[in-house]
Amino acid sequence: MPYLELIAMLAISQYLFFGAMTGKARRKSGLAAPAISGSVEFEKMYRVQMNTLEMLVAFLPALFVAGQHQNPEWVAAIGCVYLLGRFIYWRAYISNPSSRTLGFMVTLIPIVVLAALAIFSVVNALFN
Numbered sequence: 001m002p003y004l005e006l007i008a009m010l011a012i013s014q015y016l017f018f019g020a021m022t023g024k025a026r027r028k029s030g031l032a033a034p035a036i037s038g039s040v041e042f043e044k045m046y047r048v049q050m051n052t053l054e055m056l057v058a059f060l061p062a063l064f065v066a067g068q069h070q071n072p073e074w075v076a077a078i079g080c081v082y083l084l085g086r087f088i089y090w091r092a093y094i095s096n097p098s099s100r101t102l103g104f105m106v107t108l109i110p111i112v113v114l115a116a117l118a119i120f121s122v123v124n125a126l127f128n
Helices: 002-029 040-069 072-095 101-126
Strands: none
Touching: 002 040, 002 072, 040 072, 040 101, 072 101
16 A cells, blocks of 8 residues: 555645646736636646646546555556656646647546556455
8 A cells, every 4th residue: 555655645746746836837927816817827837737636536536446456566556657647748738738638648548547447346346
């Protein structure tokens, strides 16, 4: 479990980092809260932060459930791919939002794999 816990905390730390970058973009733009539009640079960073939050909702439960039933080291390795995907997504979205597809897919595929492993494992445990 320590590997899974480490990946989960790295994912939370990554989200907090994106939140800090969003705050920095807000200050740099001069955009006053609660506004979320009016600065393209802020809006791009805000979307990275919000998309990361949306992905975390699926990633964390899938990570822990899959890790309870499958090899935790392999599950953590899949989680590392997710983290890499988020950084690729961030860099791409900030430079050119239309280039975000690779980062999005490198984020989404690990979530789908983990969710499938989790569902398969739980169903298998119910019937064995």
